[in-house]
Amino acid sequence: MSTATETIEEFVNQEYKYGFVTNVDTDAIAPGLNEDVIRLISAKKKEPQFMLDWRLKAYRHWLTMTEPKWQKAHYPPIDYQASIYYAAPKPKKTLNSLDEVDPGLLRDLEKLGISLNEQKRLTGVAVDAVVDSVSVATTFQKDLAKHGIIFCSFTEAVQKHPELVQKYLGSVVPYNDNFFAALNSAVFSDGSFCYIPKGVHCPMELSTYFRINTANTGQFERTLIIAEEGAYVSYLEGCTAPMRDENQLHAAVVELIALGTKSEIKYSTVQNWYPGDKNGRGGIYNFVTKRGKCLGENSKISWTQVETGSAITWKYPSVILQGDNSIGEFYSVALTNNYQQADTGTKMVHIGKNTRSTIVSKGIAAGRGQNSYRGLVKILKNAANARNFSQCDSLLIGDKCGAHTFPYIEVKNTSSQVEHEASTSKIGEDQIFYCNQRGISTQDAVNLIVNGFCKEVFRELPMEFAVEAQKLLGVSLEGSVG
Amino acid sequence: MLEIKNLHAGVEDKKILKGINLAINAGEVHAVMGPNGSGKSTLAAILAGREGYEVTAGEVIYNGKDLLDLDPEERAREGVFLAFQYPVEIPGVNSTVFLKAAVNEIRKHKGEPELDAMEFLALVKEKMKLLELKEDLLKRPVNEGFSGGEKKRNEIFQMAVLEPKLAILDETDSGLDIDALKIVAAGVNKLKRPDNAQLVITHYQRLLDYIIPDFVHVLYDGRIVRTGGKELALELEEKGYDWLIQHEAVAV
Numbered sequence: 189m190s191t192a193t194e195t196i197e198e199f200v201n202q203e204y205k206y207g208f209v210t211n212v213d214t215d216a217i218a219p220g221l222n223e224d225v226i227r228l229i230s231a232k233k234k235e236p237q238f239m240l241d242w243r244l245k246a247y248r249h250w251l252t253m254t255e256p257k258w259q260k261a262h263y264p265p266i267d268y269q270a271s272i273y274y275a276a277p278k279p280k281k282t283l284n285s286l287d288e289v290d291p292g293l294l295r296d297l298e299k300l301g302i303s304l305n306e307q308k309r310l311t312g313v314a315v316d317a318v319v320d321s322v323s324v325a326t327t328f329q330k331d332l333a334k335h336g337i338i339f340c341s342f343t344e345a346v347q348k349h350p351e352l353v354q355k356y357l358g359s360v361v362p363y364n365d366n367f368f369a370a371l372n373s374a375v376f377s378d379g380s381f382c383y384i385p386k387g388v389h390c391p392m393e394l395s396t397y398f399r400i401n402t403a404n405t406g407q408f409e410r411t412l413i414i415a416e417e418g419a420y421v422s423y424l425e426g427c428t429a430p431m432r433d434e435n436q437l438h439a440a441v442v443e444l445i446a447l448g449t450k451s452e453i454k455y456s457t458v459q460n461w462y463p464g465d466k467n468g469r470g471g472i473y474n475f476v477t478k479r480g481k482c483l484g485e486n487s488k489i490s491w492t493q494v495e496t497g498s499a500i501t502w503k504y505p506s507v508i509l510q511g512d513n514s515i516g517e518f519y520s521v522a523l524t525n526n527y528q529q530a531d532t533g534t535k536m537v538h539i540g541k542n543t544r545s546t547i548v549s550k551g552i553a554a555g556r557g558q559n560s561y562r563g564l565v566k567i568l569k570n571a572a573n574a575r576n577f578s579q580c581d582s583l584l585i586g587d588k589c590g591a592h593t594f595p596y597i598e599v600k601n602t603s604s605q606v607e608h609e610a611s612t613s614k615i616g617e618d619q620i621f622y623c624n625q626r627g628i629s630t631q632d633a634v635n636l637i638v639n640g641f642c643k644e645v646f647r648e649l650p651m652e653f654a655v656e657a658q659k660l661l662g663v664s665l666e667g668s669v670g
Numbered sequence: 671m672l673e674i675k676n677l678h679a680g681v682e683d684k685k686i687l688k689g690i691n692l693a694i695n696a697g698e699v700h701a702v703m704g705p706n707g708s709g710k711s712t713l714a715a716i717l718a719g720r721e722g723y724e725v726t727a728g729e730v731i732y733n734g735k736d737l738l739d740l741d742p743e744e745r746a747r748e749g750v751f752l753a754f755q756y757p758v759e760i761p762g763v764n765s766t767v768f769l770k771a772a773v774n775e776i777r778k779h780k781g782e783p784e785l786d787a788m789e790f791l792a793l794v795k796e797k798m799k800l801l802e803l804k805e806d807l808l809k810r811p812v813n814e815g816f817s818g819g820e821k822k823r824n825e826i827f828q829m830a831v832l833e834p835k836l837a838i839l840d841e842t843d844s845g846l847d848i849d850a851l852k853i854v855a856a857g858v859n860k861l862k863r864p865d866n867a868q869l870v871i872t873h874y875q876r877l878l879d880y881i882i883p884d885f886v887h888v889l890y891d892g893r894i895v896r897t898g899g900k901e902l903a904l905e906l907e908e909k910g911y912d913w914l915i916q917h918e919a920v921a922v
Contacts, residue, residue, distance in 0.1 A: 254910040617721070622812075624742035625718050625752050626772035627779070628827065636771065640762025640811065 195480070219272045223247065226374055229274050232582055233343050233377075236350050246363035246373030253367045260560045260592060261500045261529035263473065266437060273375045273408075321528065323499045332390075337421075338383040339394055342410050345381030352383060356414055360443035360481045360508070368439040369477045376441065377412035384419035393650050395424035410441040413455070417448025417484060424653055425457040437473045438498070442505075444480035446487035446514070453480060453489050455505070456649050458657050461497035462565065463664075468527025468556075471499025478505035482514035482543075490517035491534065492648040494657040496664040499528060504562065506535035509543035509571075516545040519645040521657070523664050524557025531561035533594075538574040547578040549643050552661075553589035554668035560592040574604040582612045583641050585634065585668050634663045671696050671867050672717075672737075672836055676727035679716055686712045688892035689728070692814030694836070697864040701878055701903060702871045704889035705911045710871045711755060713889070714840040717869075718752040719745050732836070747779035749835030749866075753825040753842050758889075760812040765824075768812050769794070769831060776832060797830040801857045819850035826857045837861070838869045843877040875907035890915055 217228060226247055228232055230240040255266075332339050340348060340597035346353050363373035415421055425442075438461065444453045455478075464471025474497075480489035491505035501524075509517030518534035537543035551559040559582065567574045582591035597606055615637050638661055639646070646654045677690040677763050686709045689761075695770055704710050716723050717730065719742030737745060760768065765918065773793075774784040796879065798805060801823045814823050814897040822842055839858065843851055858881050862868065870881055878886070878900065886902040887894045896914060907912060 616758070619760050621718075621720055621742065621757045622754065622760065623768070623772075625746050625754075626768070626832070627743050627746035627775035628745050628768075629773055629775075632771065632775075636763050636768065637760060640760070640764070643762060 216272050216273050220269050221271070221273060221375070225273050229375060229377065232274065233346070235346050238350070238354050239346055241343070241502045242357070242363065243374050246370050247375075250367070250370035250374055252305070253364075253370055255367050259502055259531040260558065260562075260594075261502060261531050263500055266473075268371075271437065274377060308586050333392065335388050336385040336568055337388060337390055338381065342376070342379040342381045342412065345412070349381070349383070352407040352414070353381070353412070355361040356412060356443070356445055357410075358443075360445060360479045361441050361477050366477060368475045369441050372408045372410060372439050372441045374476070376408045379409035379411040379440070379442075380413070380423075380643075381411070382413040382421060382423065382449075384413075384415045386416040387418040388416075389419070390421040393422045393424055393652075395426065400551065407438045409438075409442075411440070411442040412445075413443070413453055414445045414447055414486075415451035415453050418450045419448065419456075420452045422454040422650060423456070424650060425455070426460070426653070426656070437475065440476045440478075442476070442478040444478075444489055446480065446482045446484055446489050446511075449486055449511075451484050451487045455480070455489070455491050456653055457491075457493040457495070458649075458653050458660060459493065459495045459501070460498050460660055462499075463497045463528050464499040464526065466526050468499070471528070472497065474498035474501045474503065478502040478503060479508065480506065480513050480516070481508045482516060482540075484514070485511045485540075485654045486513045487511050488515040488517070489514075490519070490648070492519040492645065493518075493646070494521045494649070494653075494660065495530065495532065495640075496521075496523045496660050498530075500637065501528075501530040501532050503532050504534050504564075506537070506564075507545065508537045508539065509545065509574075510539045512540040513539055513542045515543070517648075518545075518547045519648045520548070521550045521552070521661070522559055522561075523552045523661060524554070524559045525664055525668055526555040527556065528555075529560075531560045531562055533561045533580075535564040535566065536576060538562075538567040538571040538576070538601075541570075541572045543571060543574050545574075545576045547576070547580070548644050549578075549580040550645055551580070551582045551591050552585065552638060552641070552665075553591045554585035554665060556588045558590045558592070560594060560595075562594040564598070565608075566596075567601050567604045567606070569600045571601050572603050574601060574606075575641045576604070576606045578606075578608045580608075580610050581641070582610075583638065584612065584614045585665070612655045631666065634665055634668065638665060671733055672869075673731040675731070677713075677716070677730065678726045679712065679723050679728075680726065681712075681723055685726075686723075686892055689715070690889075690892075690894060692887065693870060693895065694867045696835075696867055697829075698884045699862065699868045699870065699881065701881075701883035701886045702869065702889050702894075703873070703875075703886060703903065703906060705894065707891075708889040709892045710889055711840060712875075714752060714755075714838050714869075714871055717745075717838055718742060718750065735777075743775070746834075747776050747778075751829050751832060751834030751837045753822075753829060753837065753839045755840040755844060757813050757816075757821045757825055759814045759816075761814050763812050765810055765812050766794075766808045769808075769828060772828070773831060794831060797827055800860060801827045802853055804826055810826075811834050818845040822846055822854055823850065823857070826854050826861075830857060830861055830870055833866075834863075835866050836869065837866065838871070840871050841873060842870070843872055843874065851877065852880060875903045878903045888914060 226243050230243060361369050363370055382394060444455060446453050461472035461474055482489055489507045495501050509516050516536050522530045522532050524530045534547055547563060549561045551561055553559040561580045565576045580593055584591055591612060593610055595608055620630055620633050639658055646657055649657055672694040674690050674692040677687050679687040702710055737762060770790045777784055803823055857872055883900050886898050888896045
């Protein structure tokens with residue numbers, strides 16, 4: 189590499205704070221996808237037969253499916269045979285406590301700002317660190333177990349609680365739901381499993397950090413959260429990834445089940461996957477299926493997301509409002525800068541009686557980013573007295589970006605009330621100048637205005653996430669003005 | 671403090687300022703009056719550093735520094751304040767957050783410690799009383815839902831909090847009823863100190879009944895055609911701009 193290339197590499201590396209690679213022994217298999225690979229994955233994870241059967245069913249179905257092309261985002265064709273479908277850092281020995289975690293890995297986790305020790309001592313947030321699709325350390329299991337709460341890696345859940353997994357896996361997102369869900373169902377490697385028993389209010393925020401490490405490894409997380417009657421859990425998902433030139437596919441599936449009466453699940457995401465460089469090269473493809481089902485009466489599921497990373501974000505965290513009086517919420521801030529593309533939104537399906545849904549979507553487009561909101565509010569025939577409120581606001585920074593809205597409203601019951609508000613605005617030069625004249629730099633002014641724009645959504649985030657989210661927006665918008 | 675030497679400026683092809691010469695010393699209040707289109711707001715905009723104007727000749731020295739070379743936020747941190755003629759609204763940005771950010775930027779620049787929330791609120795409370803502003807105003811987004819009078823009072827309130835060295839008041843009296851005018855003028859007067867200066871840009875003499883200028887400059891067609899004391903303003907009020915133009919030798 190010439191010195192010039194080295195300097196540029198250094199410079200570009202600096203810009204993405206989390207762009208480093210863990211040099212840990214990785215136990216990876218050859219690239220390619222076929223039934224043998226799936227059997228290998230299942231065997232490595234020591235899964236019971238039902239799990240392998242499910243994977244194979246999903247894989248065989250996937251082979252019959254066609255990749256969807258209706259989204260407003262463009263990307264070169266994905267070669268599914270070129271990815272590695274399993275990579276896990278080789279553990280040195282059985283991990284019973286944090287002291288036994290691979291020190292190289294622990295150091296990297298600290299770099300990510302989530303030193304497990306720190307977490308344990310200061311914030312009381314249980315962390316299930318997932319690196320390259322395998323959970324490395326699970327803390328607080330014992331503390332949570334006292335309440336009857338199960339919080340562990342998905343792999344562990346399949347081994348230790350197979351009956352729960354078998355009962356609920358695929359009940360919200362069936363393996364044949366869509367192309368990427370089918371792929372995920374076949375090759376998912378790990379994720380989180382959480383079960384909150386009756387009447388238990390989970391005493392701390394549960395969280396998981398993901399990280400893609402090896403090149404060409406698609407991340408296929410699978411998360412399943414179940415809340416029984418009167419249970420409550422708040423779950424945080426935050427992602428980082430190192431820099432790569434090849435695009436990496438992230439096709440996760442998250443299923444939330446608010447099973448019993450008055451159960452509640454709050455799922456918050458701050459997504460910071462590598463977005464590609466200033467010229468749109470590289471970056472993660474974030475094609476995710478997230479869905480929650482409010483089965484119990486008076487149950488509630490809320491999704492809050494801050495999406496600033498990924499080259500392409502394609503996800504619609506949704507809620508199926510089956511139980512009477514159930515509530516679904518979706519709060520989102522999606523940012524696209526440089527050449528990022530986002531096609532995101534939600535689906536609220538009203539089935540039971542007196543159901544309510546709230547959608548607040550804030551799209552920020554800067555650089556040459558393309559930001560689309562796509563939402564569905566569907567009210568079925570017997571969904572009496574359904575109410576929906578949707579607000580989707582777009583903020584444009586600069587004149588080379590785009591904001592698009594695709595609202596779908598399908599109402600089959602005349603007693604429903606559906607409201608939709610939308611606004612598009614620019615950050616005015618006058619506003620920036622006003623801030624300048626008071627001593628505030630243009631970049632700080634943009635941050636102030638953008639944070640004001642996103643306030644309603646940030647308010648829904650658990651506090652520590654809200655702070656990270658604000659910082660993240662600031663970093664992501666650097667250089668977007670002027 | 672401020673020396674404007676032979677300033678020529680315009681927008682695209684149009685010449686607006688055609689050779690302004692003006693010197694302001696600390697402790698002085700200068701008024702600039704002129705009919706519509708004379709270049710008053712352009713002068714204010716250029717001093718504040720607004721984009722879109724081209725300076726074709728001349729210079730502006732502020733406390734020994736080349737003012738035109740500084741970014742608008744740098745000028746602000748050096749103590750230049752512009753009370754806008756049409757203060758803009760910034761939805762979603764809380765007034766307290768905004769003003770605290772401004773205060774701390776200036777303090778940072780001066781090497782002073784930044785204020786925390788409590789200290790800031792204490793500072794601000796007394797200034798609010800000065801301009802008879804309701805306390806809940808600070809809870810609202812910047813200028814959002816403010817009446818015209820409230821916006822103008824908010825400008826002077828910010829001036830009181832930021833304590834600039836050079837305050838440029840761009841038609842601060844426009845859109846104000848007599849009561850609001852008196853409050854604003856009283857506020858401005860209370861802020862006057864031997865180490866700061868004020869440049870009051872106005873159309874009408876009325877404001878100058880309350881903010882007494884040391885010098886009055888008449889701006890016409892991009893040039894200062896006459897300078898005088900406060901009596902000049904009264905003369906203008908009585909006789910109008912046309913009289914003055916006819917009686918002055920205006921070099922073309």
